[in-house]
Amino acid sequence: MEDAYSLFTKAKILMKKNDFLNASLLLEEAREYEPGKGSIREALGICYYNMGFYDSSSVHFDKAIEIDAANDFAHYGMGLCLIRENKLNRALGYLKIASFMRPDSATYRQVLKRYNR
Numbered sequence: 793m794e795d796a797y798s799l800f801t802k803a804k805i806l807m808k809k810n811d812f813l814n815a816s817l818l819l820e821e822a823r824e825y826e827p828g829k830g831s832i833r834e835a836l837g838i839c840y841y842n843m844g845f846y847d848s849s850s851v852h853f854d855k856a857i858e859i860d861a862a863n864d865f866a867h868y869g870m871g872l873c874l875i876r877e878n879k880l881n882r883a884l885g886y887l888k889i890a891s892f893m894r895p896d897s898a899t900y901r902q903v904l905k906r907y908n909r
Contacts, residue, residue, distance in 0.1 A: 796825035800832055803839075812839040830859035830866070837869045846876040864893035868900055875907060884908055 799822035806815035816839040822832050833856040840849035850873035856866035868890035874883035884907060891900040 794821075796822040796829065796832065799825075800829075800835065803835060807835065807839065810842070812842045815839050816843070828859060830856045830863055833859065834863065834866050834869070837866065837873075841869060841873060846873045849873050850877075862893065864890045864897075864900075867893065868903075871903070880907060 799818045803815040803818040803822065806812075806818070816836060819832055819836045819839060823829075823836065826832055833852045837849045837852035837856060840846070840852065850870055853866045853870040853873060856863050857870065860866070867886045871883045871886035871890060874880070874886065884904070887900065887904045887907065891897065891904045894900055
């Protein structure tokens with residue numbers, strides 16, 4: 793029986809290989825052990841986003857933000873999900889927060905500039 797940390801570690805390796813399906817399976821198991829871990833929720837958001845399941849992705853990014861409101865990447869991920877769902881005004885709010893939290897992030901600035909018209 794594996795613990796949440798070892799499942800998370802294995803999932804991160806799979807994510808680096810773009811194997812988001814198998815990573816998500818491990819992360820879902822890790823979430824059962826540690827439902828309040830923001831890092832697990834963020835990783836699930838990334839996996840589901842990369843598989844095109846934006847509703848599921850936004851659920852996990854939202855939970856990651858609930859756990860840690862200072863998680864800039866969760867705000868960024870939530871913004872990307874909302875863009876995919878054609879909810880641009882809401883998306884811009886999350887993207888602005890992420891960009892303000894990490895003003896050094898060129899990626900955040902570029903995405904915000906692209907959609908903030």
